[in-house]
Amino acid sequence: MKGLYLLIKPRFSGFRNQLVGSQNGKRKRVFLMSGLGLAFCGGMFTVSCRVLIYFQSAEMIGDVLARHLLSMIILTFFSLLVFSHIITALSNLYLSRDLELCHSAPVDVEELFISRAAFTVMDSSWMLIIFGLPVFMAYAYVYRPGPGFYFTVLHMNLAMVIIAAGIGILLTMVLVHVFPAQRTRDIIMLLTVLMMGALYLLFRFLRPERLVDPEAFFTVAQYLSALKAPQSSYLPTQWIMETIWGSLTGSKGGHLFEAALTWTTAAALVIINVWVARAVYFKGFSKSQEAKKRRVGGRRVLDLFAKYVTKPFREDLGAVISKDIRTFFRDNTQWSQLLLLVALVVVYIYNFTVLPLDKSPIRLDFLQNILAFLNMGLAGFVLAAVSARFVFTAISAEGEAYWIVRSSPLRLKRYLWGKYFSFLLPMLVLAEVLITLTNHLLGVSRFMMLLSSGTMFFMVFGIVALGIGYGALYPNFTSQNIAQVASGFGGVLFMIVSSLFIGMIIVLEAGPVYVVFISNVRGTPITAYQWILITLSFLAAFVINMMAIFWPMKMGLKALREYE
C-alpha cells in the first residue's frame, strides 16, 4: 500500500504546486474557466428544470416522460464514461512518459495498475459528474425528495463511474493485448471515434423529439407503452435509474435489490480488472514500447494531393502546407476526427428535413426568415466548432518541431497568413454547402438565400482568422494530444470570441432585413431614414468583419514573435 501511495502522490503534489505557485495570468485563466463551467452548470440546471416542469404539466404521462428522460440521460452518461475511460486508460496505462520510470522502480505491478486506474477515473469522470450534477439537482428541485435522494445520487453515480471505468479499462487492456503493438493507439482511437460517430447518428435518427409529440403515434396506449418499455433489466444503467427514481419519488421499499446489484457489479469489475492486469498489463506495456510504424502506404496519392494543393504557393509556404497535409493524413487520431465532423454535419442537415414548418401557427414566410437567421447563427457555430478543432490547433500542431520554422528564413507573417489561406478554401466550401443546403430545405426566399450565403462567405474569413490568430496567441507546442489543445483555455476563448462575432454580424443584419420584409408585406416604400440605418448596419458589419480578420492575426503574430 505504501507503493500505491507513493505512485499517486506526484499527481496531487503537481496539482497543488500548480495552484499555489501559479502566476496572476494563470489564476485568471482558472477563474475564467471556473466561471464558464459554473455558467454552463447554471444553464443546464435552468433548461432541465424547464423541461421537467413542462413534463409535469402533461397529466398522466408527465412522470412517465421524466422517468424516460432520466433513463436516457443515465444511458448517455454511462456510454460517454465508457468511451472516455477507454481513451484515458490508453494514455495513463500505456503511453504516459513517466511509465518507464515507474515500471523500472521496485513497485508491485498491481499497485502500479491500481494507481494508473485511479488516474484514469479522475481524468475521465470529473467533467461528466459536474455536468450531471445540475440535471440531478433539477430533478430534486421539481420533485422535492427527502435527503436520502442526495445520498442515493452520490453513491449510485460513484458506482456508475466504477462500472464504466471497469469496462473501459478492461476493454483497453484486451485491445492492447490483441492488436499489433504499434497499431494499438491508432486502432483504439479509430474505433472510439467510429463508435462515437455511430452512437451520435443512431441517437439522432431515433428522433427523441417524438417522445414529446404524441401525434406521431397512432394511439395513446401505443405511445405510453413505447415510453414505459424498459431498456433491459440486465443493464447496470437500468438498475441505477430504478434506484435513483425510487429514491426521487419515495416509493416504498426502495430499490435495494437494484442498488445491491449495481455495487456487486462494480466490486466484481474491480476484482476482474486486477486479475486481468496481473496477467496482461505488463506484457501490453512492453508491446506498446516496441518500434513505431516505419513505412506508410498511399504515398503516391498523398504526393499528388499535396502537389496539387500547394501549386498556388511558393516553395517555402508550399513546403509547410505539404508537410501539414502528410502529417494530418498519416496520423490516424487526426483524420479520423473528420468522421465525427461528417456525423455533425449530417445530423445538422438532417434536423432541417424533419422540421414541422407546416404545423406552425406563425406566418410561413416570416417563420422562414427567422429560421434562416437562426440557421446562419447555428451554421456559424458549427463552423466555429470545426475551426476550434482544426484551425485553432494549426499552429500548435507544429509541436516541439516548431524550432524548425522559427530558425528558418520563412517570415512569421508569411507563415501565419500561409496557414490562414490553406484553411480558407475548405472552410468556405463547408460553409456554403451547409448554408445553401439547409436554406434549400427550409425553402427560404431568393433574397434570404443570397443574403445568408453572402454573409456566411464573409464570416468564414473572420472565423478562420480568429482561429489562426488565437491559435498563435495561445500555442501549445508540448501537448501529446493535439485534440486536447482545442479544449484548453485558448480554444474556449476562441469559441467565445467567434460566437460573439457571429452574433454581432447576425444582429446587425437582422434590423435591415426586418425593415425590407415589413415594407414588402405592407407594400410601403422604405424611407430615407431607414435607408441610412440599413447602410450603417451593413457598414458596421463590414467593419467588424475586417476587424475579425486583421486584429487577431496581428495579435497572433506579435505573440508568436515574442514566444519563448
Next chain:
Amino acid sequence: MDMIKLIDLTKVYKGLRAVDNINLKVREGVVFGFLGPNGAGKTTTIKMMAGVLAPTEGQIVINGMDLAREPSEVKQCVGFIPDRPFIYEKLSGLEFLHFIAGLYSLNNSPSLRRRISELLELFELSHWQEELVGSYSHGMKQRLVMCAALLHRPRVLIVDEPMVGLDPKGSRLVKDIFRDQARTGTTIFMSTHSLQVAEELCEEIAIIQEGKIIAVGTGDGLKRQAGVDGNLENIFLKLTEGKRIAHERPLSSD
C-alpha cells in the same frame, strides 16, 4: 573578416540574467567552441543566434547583417543544429529534407536531389530515407537534422551539443564533416560539454559562466589566462573553480 559578432548580448528570464552582456567575435572559417558548466547560458545564447529566441538587449550580427533587422536574410545563410532533435515524426527522412529545402526556397531541381542524396550518403542514412522519422533512433534523428542544416550550404553553422546521442562512429563522422566544412570557409559556432571534442576541433574557445564570458582565446591563450599547464580540462576547471560551490568535499568521503 568577422563572420559572427555578439554585441552586449543580454537575455533576462523573469528577473534572471541568463546571458549577461556578452561580447564576442568569430572569424570566417573558424571552428569556435563555446564551453561552460550546466546552466551557464550556452543554449540560450545559441538559441538567440539561431533566431529562435529574442534577446532582451544587444545585437547579433552574422555575415555583416543584423539578425533583428534582417532575420530572413541572416537565417538564409545559417544552419542550426539544436541539442534535442525534435522533428516531424510523420514524415519520411527524404520528405523531411524536401520540406527543409522548401523552407530555404530551394527549387526542386536535379541538383537539389543530388545534394540530398549526397548528404544522406554522407550521414549514412540512405537506407532509411523512405522510413518515417518516428521510427529513427536518437542518433539517426540527430544525423538527419545535421543533413538538413547543411542542405542549403550555410556560411555559418550554429551547433548545440553536437555529439549527444551519437555513437563513436557517428561522432567521428561529425568531427570530420565539421573540419571539412571549416576548410571550405564555413564558420562553426559550437557549444559542447565535451572538453575532448573542443580540444580536438576548436581553434578558438570562449568559456561562459553564470551568463558572462570569463575567458576567450586559443588553447594557448587560455592556458596563459588560467596560469596552468596541461589539457583543456585543467584550464576549464581552473577558470571556473572560483565560482564552484559543489563538490568541495570529495564525493568518495561518504
